[in-house]
Amino acid sequence: MIKLVGDSSLDTRPVDEARQPVTKVPFSVNFDDSVWVDTRDVDLDGFVAAMKASQTFQSACPSPNDFLEAYRGEDDFFCITITSKLSGSHNSAELAKTLAQEEGESQGEVTVFDSKSASSGPYLVYRRILDLIDQGLSYQEIKQQIPEFIENMHTMFISKSLENLRKAGRLSNIKAMIVKALNIVPIMGANDGVIEMFDKSRGEKRAFETLLNKMEEKAGDLAGRIVAISHADYETKALELKSRIEQRFQPAEVVILRTQALNTLYVDYEGIIISF
DSSP: OEEEEEETTBOOOHHHHHHSOEEEEOOEEEOSSOEEEOOTTOOHHHHHHHHHHOSOOEEEOOOHHHHHHHHOSSSEEEEEESOTTTOSHHHHHHHHHHHHHTTOTTSOOEEEEEOSSOBHHHHHHHHHHHHHHHTTOOHHHHHHHHHHHHHTOOEEEEOSOOHHHHHTTSSOHHHHHHHHHTTEEEEEEEETTEEEEEEEEESHHHHHHHHHHHHHHHHOOOBTOEEEEEESSOHHHHHHHHHHHHHHHOBSEEEEEEOOHHHHHHHOTTOEEEEO
16 A cells, blocks of 8 residues: 655645545744644644744754654555755655665555655645556556656745745845835746746736746646645635636646645745646
C-alpha cells in the first residue's frame, strides 16, 4: 500500500484527503512571545493576530525524528516537502528516510520529493500522485513520473503586504517604505525552488493582470491541467482569479485552498499563491 506524507507547507482540502489521507509533519513558528505549531487545527485568526503584532519571527522545520515517526510501517511512502532552497525540511525528510532504511527489512520504501515550491505547488504534486494511484500505476512507476511533473510546474505569488519580508530581513526598511508609498506590487515566483521577483506593477489590479500574462508566457496552453490557488484569508480575490483563469485558459480544474500557518507567514495576510 502507498501512503503519503508531507510537511505542513502542503495545503490540502478534505475532499482530496477523502480519496487518500496525508500525514502532515508540522513546522513551528516563533513570534515575540508565542510559539505556534502548524497543525491542522491551528487557530489561524489567532496566528494572524500574533503575526501582525510581532516585530520578529522565526520558523523551525520538522526534525528528522518527526518524519521518521511518519514513515514507520511496512507500506511504501511518498513524502512531499517545501522547496529545499527555502527550508531544511527536505533535508530532515531525507535523513529520516536513511534512518528508516537502517531499521530493517520490515520498513517499506520511502521517496522524498522536493516540490521546489510551497502551498499550492506541493498540493499539485499530491494531486498528481493521487491521480496516478487511481490510474493503477505502481509505486515505482509513480516514482519515475513525479520529478518531471515538478520540473514542468510553475508557482507565482502576490503578497498584499511586504511586512513579513521586512521582518525577515529580506527587504530593507527603506525599500519597504518606498514600495508601499509608490503602491508597487511585486509578482514573485519560484525559479528552480528559489524565490525571485518576476515582475512588478503599480497597484493590485494591474499586478493580477500581469500575473495572468506571466501564466500564459510560462505555461502557454493550460487546457486539461489543474491550477491551484492558495489564499491567506483572501477568498474573494481567489474566486475572482479562478473565474478569470477559467475564462482565459480553460483548465481542467481550478482548486482553491486556504493557506495554513506557515504559508500564511510566507505570503503574508491576504496574499495569493498560484501553481500550474
